[in-house]
Amino acid sequence: MEQRNVCKDFLFGVAVGDALGVPVEFENRQYLQQNPVTDFMGHGTYNQPVGTFSDDSSLTFCLAECLLDGFDLNVISQSFLSWYYKGYWTAHGDAFDIGATTSDALSRLKKGVAPELAGGDQISDNGNGALMRILPLLLFIKDLPLKERYSFAKQVASITHRHHYSIISCFYYLEFARLLLTEPDAKVVYSTLQPTFRESLLKLGFEPKDWEILTRLLNGNIAELEENEIQSSGFVIYTLEASIWCLLTSTSYKETVLKAVNLGSDTDTTAAVAGGLAGIIYGFEAIPESWVIQLARKEDIAELAKLLGEKYL
Numbered sequence: 001m002e003q004r005n006v007c008k009d010f011l012f013g014v015a016v017g018d019a020l021g022v023p024v025e026f027e028n029r030q031y032l033q034q035n036p037v038t039d040f041m042g043h044g045t046y047n048q049p050v051g052t053f054s055d056d057s058s059l060t061f062c063l064a065e066c067l068l069d070g071f072d073l074n075v076i077s078q079s080f081l082s083w084y085y086k087g088y089w090t091a092h093g094d095a096f097d098i099g100a101t102t103s104d105a106l107s108r109l110k111k112g113v114a115p116e117l118a119g120g121d122q123i124s125d126n127g128n129g130a131l132m133r134i135l136p137l138l139l140f141i142k143d144l145p146l147k148e149r150y151s152f153a154k155q156v157a158s159i160t161h162r163h164h165y166s167i168i169s170c171f172y173y174l175e176f177a178r179l180l181l182t183e184p185d186a187k188v189v190y191s192t193l194q195p196t197f198r199e200s201l202l203k204l205g206f207e208p209k210d211w212e213i214l215t216r217l218l219n220g221n222i223a224e225l226e227e228n229e230i231q232s233s234g235f236v237i238y239t240l241e242a243s244i245w246c247l248l249t250s251t252s253y254k255e256t257v258l259k260a261v262n263l264g265s266d267t268d269t270t271a272a273v274a275g276g277l278a279g280i281i282y283g284f285e286a287i288p289e290s291w292v293i294q295l296a297r298k299e300d301i302a303e304l305a306k307l308l309g310e311k312y313l
């Protein structure tokens, strides 16, 4: 049996979830309750062929590839620009899905604004566009002390999203993924992280009011909420909540990402964010083979995962 490579687990975890959601992005929950997604499909929202991933995966691959040469925020930013303007790391040569805050930030980058200042910093700049692409950073920060892990997460988020809601969401997601590397039970990781994440934020200089927005994740048990209490629009906090809820209420990769897609609205991103963590928990082998076979650029993604594994694992 091939030795497990967690890079392959999460890169395919993100991309398969993304591709599952692309055809029904923006469909509402009522529609999907009557017409649930159960398998890979083609066309739909963007009229793309089956297995087409979107911005979430493309920017994830850009970041992952840049990390093969260590960490350089300028290199990462240039790679994001290549995606948007030249179709780099797209499924079929064309960047067809981009959020407003990311688009504005890339325009600023192109004009020469420094990467750490390019992202939007207003409360309205808290779409999920940083969260959806942050996961590969796990490899670079997993063995670093708290303040450095946070600093790198903040820098990478800030290329497009600089408001603290986005930064804290990215950091929570990365800390969750980091714990999953040694504890594969998501419920244990979730409850372990509740007190430790609050303590970490205090050590980093945040005040309790700064993480009030994460109350439903950090207090109580989000897994006990009913589906109608979980929102799935593109607001970063909703995407983070929904993805953790899907993870905690499912027992397989397939169940996690189908549940995420069928929440509706930002289907591809919720499934990409949930799928990355589900990939780490259940492994590449647990992703339905028929989906992997249909995924665009699967050989390129596998090669990227192999190179990342050689460098970081």
Ligand SMILES: [Mg+2]
Pocket: 054, 055, 056, 097, 268, 269
């Ligand atoms: Mg997308």
